[in-house]
Amino acid sequence: MKVLTLLEIGLGAIALLAGVSNAAPNPLPTPVDLHNRAIPTCMPTGIAESDYRLDFEEFDVPCFWGPCGTFARVNLSTPRGAGLAYQKWNQATKPLLFPNVAAWQVFNCTLESLAGRDGGHACANNSAKALYSPGKSPWDPKIKPSLNTLDFPETYVSGSVKAFHFTPINLPAGTKSAKLELVGYKRDGKKVKHDVDLDIASGKKRFFISGLDSKGFKQIKVLEFWLVVKGKGGYEFAIDDMDLTEDRYPALPASCTPSVTVTVDKGPCTPAPARTTTWTADAQEFTTSTAVPTPYKSLNWNSYIQVLNTSTLQYLWPPTVEVPRSRGGENFYQGWSPLHLSANTYEQRFGVDSLDLVCGFTQWSEPDYGGTNGRPCEVTFVGRRDPFDGDGLPSLVMANFSIPYPDRDATSQKFTHIDLNKLTNSPGKFTRLYSFTMFTKAGNWSYDTMFVVDNLVFNRGTKADEEKCRMPGVKVLNFDDLKVGSEAVKMPEVYKGFKFASGWAVNSNKNYPPNSPGSIAASSKPNFIWSGYKPTPDSWSVTEIDTYVNPKENFLFDFEEATITFDLPEYNSNKTIVEDVSISISVIDACGFGSYYPYSDINRSPYFYWRTVKGFKQLTWKFAEPIRGISKISFYANLNSGDYRRIEMFIDDFKYRVHDEPTPGCSRCGFRGGDFCEVPRLLNR
Numbered sequence: 001m002k003v004l005t006l007l008e009i010g011l012g013a014i015a016l017l018a019g020v021s022n023a024a025p026n027p028l029p030t031p032v033d034l035h036n037r038a039i040p041t042c043m044p045t046g047i048a049e050s051d052y053r054l055d056f057e058e059f060d061v062p063c064f065w066g067p068c069g070t071f072a073r074v075n076l077s078t079p080r081g082a083g084l085a086y087q088k089w090n091q092a093t094k095p096l097l098f099p100n101v102a103a104w105q106v107f108n109c110t111l112e113s114l115a116g117r118d119g120g121h122a123c124a125n126n127s128a129k130a131l132y133s134p135g136k137s138p139w140d141p142k143i144k145p146s147l148n149t150l151d152f153p154e155t156y157v158s159g160s161v162k163a164f165h166f167t168p169i170n171l172p173a174g175t176k177s178a179k180l181e182l183v184g185y186k187r188d189g190k191k192v193k194h195d196v197d198l199d200i201a202s203g204k205k206r207f208f209i210s211g212l213d214s215k216g217f218k219q220i221k222v223l224e225f226w227l228v229v230k231g232k233g234g235y236e237f238a239i240d241d242m243d244l245t246e247d248r249y250p251a252l253p254a255s256c257t258p259s260v261t262v263t264v265d266k267g268p269c270t271p272a273p274a275r276t277t278t279w280t281a282d283a284q285e286f287t288t289s290t291a292v293p294t295p296y297k298s299l300n301w302n303s304y305i306q307v308l309n310t311s312t313l314q315y316l317w318p319p320t321v322e323v324p325r326s327r328g329g330e331n332f333y334q335g336w337s338p339l340h341l342s343a344n345t346y347e348q349r350f351g352v353d354s355l356d357l358v359c360g361f362t363q364w365s366e367p368d369y370g371g372t373n374g375r376p377c378e379v380t381f382v383g384r385r386d387p388f389d390g391d392g393l394p395s396l397v398m399a400n401f402s403i404p405y406p407d408r409d410a411t412s413q414k415f416t417h418i419d420l421n422k423l424t425n426s427p428g429k430f431t432r433l434y435s436f437t438m439f440t441k442a443g444n445w446s447y448d449t450m451f452v453v454d455n456l457v458f459n460r461g462t463k464a465d466e467e468k469c470r471m472p473g474v475k476v477l478n479f480d481d482l483k484v485g486s487e488a489v490k491m492p493e494v495y496k497g498f499k500f501a502s503g504w505a506v507n508s509n510k511n512y513p514p515n516s517p518g519s520i521a522a523s524s525k526p527n528f529i530w531s532g533y534k535p536t537p538d539s540w541s542v543t544e545i546d547t548y549v550n551p552k553e554n555f556l557f558d559f560e561e562a563t564i565t566f567d568l569p570e571y572n573s574n575k576t577i578v579e580d581v582s583i584s585i586s587v588i589d590a591c592g593f594g595s596y597y598p599y600s601d602i603n604r605s606p607y608f609y610w611r612t613v614k615g616f617k618q619l620t621w622k623f624a625e626p627i628r629g630i631s632k633i634s635f636y637a638n639l640n641s642g643d644y645r646r647i648e649m650f651i652d653d654f655k656y657r658v659h660d661e662p663t664p665g666c667s668r669c670g671f672r673g674g675d676f677c678e679v680p681r682l683l684n685r
Contacts, residue, residue: 118205155680
């Protein structure tokens with residue numbers, strides 16, 4: 001995969017370092033891959049160190065309303081993701097990861113139940129809490145406990161390890177000595193080791209281990225622990241009052257850390273030239289004060305775009321829009337930044353040629369409190385393509401346009417015609433997109449700016465051979481290797497790395513009469529999965545497909561397509577009953593969060609967590625772009641009329657790619673920390 005660096009976004013053009021490659025998306029990373037990810041392309045200089053201490057006193061059981069009870073123990077694990085991303089408030093500027101696979105906990109040393117026991121001695125300096133480790137991973141005894149991660153080196157903290165208090169717990173009776181093996185993985189890829197001999201026979205319970213920075217534990221990204229007795233490792237221990245320094249790096253040059261990156265992938269062939277059609281979205285086809293439906297003009301529009309005219313428009317300055325008579329009416333589309341358009345299917349990908357725009361300015365005021373007097377309206381256009389399309393076009397195209405501030409006494413303004421093809425030299429310009437977003441910003445206000453837009457000219461091209469030119473790397477679940485008898489069989493809980501919920505069963509087309517939905521459901525014969533399995537007659541069939549099996553076995557994936565057939569046995573599959581069916585596909589990210597605001601950040605691809613498709617006619621459903629970087633997907637369908645009942649479905653040829661980024665950590669977010677958010681939030685979606 002070739003990475004293009006966005007060097008400049010300015011009026012008129014974008015400068016790109018262009019190139020193509022035939023590289024396929026990365027497979028699942030090996031330990032060496034993970035270690036190499038910690039090494040940036042160039043190292044910063046002038047590192048500043050800042051001391052801080054991890055004393056674990058601020059950890060507590062999440063309590064949303066009282067009484068909360070006495071704190072005893074809390075797991076530092078998250079339900080999904082790589083682990084808990086924790087940032088020492090008011091001391092560290094970057095988070096530290098407690099990996100889920102290590103099963104770290106914080107416990108209360110002062111409990112009466114621990115009096116006289118090893119855990120009761122773990123707290124240092126009159127503190128009440130300490131960090132506990134079971135000694136080895138519950139999911140793999142060969143995995144040693146560690147703190148932090150080698151992934152996302154610019155996100156997670158690195159620095160020196162100076163000292164900490166260490167308490168062995170539950171060693172075998174009669175143990176006289178033990179050894180703590182410490183390994184530090186550095187930011188530059190090097191590794192440092194140090195063994196500490198512990199004199200257990202002395203009766204000492206807690207050991208102070210210091211001077212580690214003088215032994216080479218500097219610029220450490222990951223610290224690994226292994227408690228050994230008589231050659232055998234993996235014993236329980238506790239840690240308290242870790243004295244660390246955080247390495248604070250200056251900003252790297254743009255050549256090292258580009259703010260925006262796009263990819264260009266060239267597939268195994270070049271698609272034939274496209275047959276292009278164009279069409280126009282003209283607000284005159286609506287009556288005024290009408291909400292624009294979604295979908296409209298075969299595209300999904302922001303749900304808050306409406307059709308107005310000068311007499312119904314409010315809150316715009318200058319307040320009147322001059323509509324040329326040549327338009328045949330006075331209507332236009334109105335909304336608040338950003339305007340977002342997206343395609344649902346691969347066939348509906350589109351382009352934008354031009355549009356007419358009016359920007360809402362802030363009225364001139366004395367004094368100029370907001371600093372907006374005379375400032376232009378800055379317009380940014382962002383188009384996104386399927387990164388695996390293989391046609392050699394950049395996955396991202398951006399361009400800027402500026403509309404001057406009107407006369408301070410103006411009472412009206414005219415439309416500005418913007419030809420997007422003249423704004424950029426990026427290959428492909430604004431064509432073959434799965435999404436298009438327009439951001440408008442007048443002055444320096446942080447809130448969104450109103451816009452009025454009309455006469456949006458779209459284009460769409462088709463290429464007959466584009467499927468075979470897509471990037472390689474797609475994997476397929478066709479279920480044909482599962483044994484099926486004369487009736488449906490519950491899906492294995494884990495199948496090829498995916499965890500299937502209780503509602504899924506596998507069946508064969510041989511078990512259905514000719515011309516029934518089940519007989520045609522297998523696009524790769526004979527098997528498929530069915531969503532209507534119920535463990536008990538009155539249970540609800542749950543239809544999730546998940547990749548988070550446990551902290552060791554998990555990955556993110558990009559969902560490409562699936563063959564979906566509705567289980568409507570009372571209708572012939574060729575009839576238009578499918579017009580009365582809606583299908584919804586719900587996805588979540590690595591940390592279980594599914595409701596990011598989809599259009600608020602220019603640098604981030606919209607993240608759709610819920611998609612509804614009406615008028616479903618195709619057996620094979622292929623999205624306009626893969627739904628990227630997800631950890632779980634679920635399907636739901638129902639009738640749009642009559643009894644609106646739930647419809648079960650058959651799915652075959654579930655196509656996906658292993659996502660090319662590691663799994664991020666998770667931090668508490670949302671109302672009172674009731675949700676978990678990715679750290680960092682993945683951008684390549």
